[in-house]
Amino acid sequence: MQANTKQTEHKRNIFLKKIFGSQNFGDLIFERLTLLFAVFVFLLVILMGYEMYIGSKISIEKFGWSFLTNSVWDPVQEIYGALPIIYGTVVSSFLALILSVPLSIGIAIFLSELSPGWLEKPLSFLVELLAGIPSVVYGLWGIFVLVPWIRNDVEPFLSERLGFLPFFRGAPYGFGMLAAVLILSIMVLPIVASISRDILKSVPQSQREAALALGATRWQSTKIVLKDARSGIFGATMLGLGRAVGETMAVTMVIGNRALISPSLFDPAYTMASVIANEFSEATSDMYLSALIQLALVLFVITIFINAFAKLLVWSMERKLGTR
């Protein structure tokens, strides 16, 4: 009896091996099962892109590339040009990076090169805590704390001292590009800082020791480390950019929400994500909805490129250093 079942099992295994070329039926099922989920993720991303493409078809057909270059966003005439919105997205993200990247690198240097071990953990934790605050809470804080401060103190000060520059002209609303830039720079900071720190730490200790042994100062050895980590830090910056470009709630709550191209940081602006948040559930016509979905598609494609680029940089960096 026992031998009999064993024999049939053996026969079955041979049979299965013939069909599937695999050693074990269970293994095969298991592999296929996990594969199924991996395929699901694969299809999900494809489906997302496809769904948005279908949803935005009538707008793509009507406006073509002028969607990206036309500066009129007018739901009454049904003309949709996203240029001011793209402008707002790009400017707010880049200015935020200009503010936060030097700070982030400073933090990363402090955490990886200077800080004593007992301080590093809690400090890293605090920086990561910044990343854990929900976007909407940043927005709440923005509306009630940051914006009044900007309106009453920052903007009057800037327009008095630097008012000759076109960037600091106009009425101090508080709400506007400046508020969005500040809040974005705070939100991007923990991402860039923590990835940069990891990257700096992955530079082999021997590099520093060699430099120090040759009589270099701390800063000089840090510079060598930074040079090694260049592309990785750039990748971290790109990841921060990806976050800034797609950030929705906090920006929507403080940016003033108007499709406008203006050099002044005091003026209101609009970003792709905040247009969608504001107008999506209220778009009345098919064309309007389609234009908004197209905006989502553009945002999707941009973030894919940014993230892909960032990942490539970080990977190449890790490969170069041959970590782990």
Added chain:
Amino acid sequence: MNPSKFFHIKRKVTSVIMMSLSLVATLIALVPLVFIFYYTISKGISYLNIDFFIAMPKPVGETGGGMANAIAGTLLLIGIGGVIGIPVGVMTGTYLSEFGNNKFGSVVRFLTDVLSGVPSIVVGVVAYTLVVIPMKHFSALAGGIALGILMIPTITRTTEEMIKLVPHSLREAGLALGIPKWKTTILIVLKTAWKGIATGILLGLSRAAGETAPLLFTALGNRFWSTKVGQPIASLSVYIYDYAKAPFEDWNQQAWTAALVLMLMISILSLTFRIVTRSKYKTK
């Protein structure tokens, strides 16, 4: 002065300046953190009472009331998200680490990274077109699906990395005993890596709890108590958004309290996360 000595001092001074600048940068970064926490706690605490957790919102103009529906709603939404995100994330992560050393594996790995960078509002748009329009209803399900999609990349990557950390000797021991690979993976590898994976899951859940943008046009909102999956549902984050831009001071107040409660919820989740990770290192 001897020029080499001068350069020596100059180098030292530059070094001290640059290094203190890095300290200053760290301190500057902590300023907004302190401010946000200070305001959320000081403004939020005045409204924090039992009612906030058990009562329902009052109509405009009447003071008092709570957000019991929103708290339950947030829990339900991340619950649905978890039902979708956890199995997909864990299984995909397992695939990537066990069978993913091929072209398809790298493609999926790349797409997971792509997914982690996709703005949450875009996921909301997709959930609207995929779930709300065909179902003809704003629903907790649509919101939960959006949150689930957002959880996938975090859980997938942690699972993959945690499984890779499992020592090869363990796996080989299992295989040497004649246990088939799938059983080895489930009984030995996944079990060993489970705590690490759990931290990834908690991280995904806590991030989802704070999401607002993907819920705006999926879960919509609800002023009543609802736990039905097919109905619109309230959430703390959407309440914060609505109440923050309202001109009623009473509502603004409640927005701060909701923010405090939301952050407490997230902290409890991440605290669990910390405890789990710590015990993992201790057992090692």
Added chain:
Amino acid sequence: MKFQKIISALFLTVAFSMLTHAQLQLNGAGATFPYVIYSKWFDEYKKETGVQFNYQSIGSGGGIKQVIEGTVDFGASDGPMTDQQLADAQKKQGTTILHIPTVMGADVVCYNVSGISKGLNLDGETLSNIFLGKIIKWNDGRIKKLNPKINLPNKSIVVAHRSDGSGTTFIFTDYLTKVSKEWETKVGKGTSVNWPVGLGGKGNEGVAGLVKQMDGAIGYVELAYAVQNKIHYAAMKNKSGNFVEAEFASVSAAAEGASKNMPEDLRVSITDADGKDAYPISGFTWLLVYQNMKNEAKANALVKFLKWSMKKGQTYASGLYYAPLPKAVVKMCEKKIDLITANGKKIK
């Protein structure tokens, strides 16, 4: 393990919620303009009958869109649906959309200028110039002429408008289109328009919030929002040349003329109305309901509620700064409500 408990608790919540059947709930979405009274109505109605009407104020544009898509049981808007939109809804949902006026309200031009309390006077021409960005200072000669007694400061005007699709915007731009040729050609009317100047806020509450927070701001919100937030608002010059403040009497005066020649489908604009006491930026707000509903229980509940809103509901209006419907209009509405059917069957 703690973690597993949390997860299983979450699963249980989900499973539990799938099994339980709460009481009947109808979902609606749309205008923010009547949000205050609707939330009051739905709250009172739930206390009386136990039926829940969940209303989300996402904007009139949203209300119309969701009705066309069929994602809600009813919609709400302050701007009537266009013929095109009605045809779309007919095509997608297979039934006519009825416009049921519920209350009337007024858009007020609210402002926040330190030093000026109540009593600013404006006319349509000046208002359109401010919103076109042609008048940029509070002490502009054209504002001075209307307000000889007020000491206007040399301060920039900050224009606040809606960033979302809105019936409040529809009423406001409908008015500006009627009084200014330039506005008509440059901007036009709609639930959302391409604003020449200003900051966008989401919802009535968003605009009220902006105006309240900024010195020198001007914006338009629904009367109730201005009163409840203690924001000052201007008296508007009407067609007969009188400066009129928004209040029930002046809004009703505007509606009176309109109710005499109300169109059959109840879609009517009452901005810049005739009558010497008529407030010029007034409007109806409508509930958008399907004439034929598929769910009988919901159809019954909705009809009952609509009838309640025409009787008891109207008594809440004035307390919340809305004008109740004129008697003649109530009659017309009740006739409309009787048209609602469930799967073709009349509702008793």
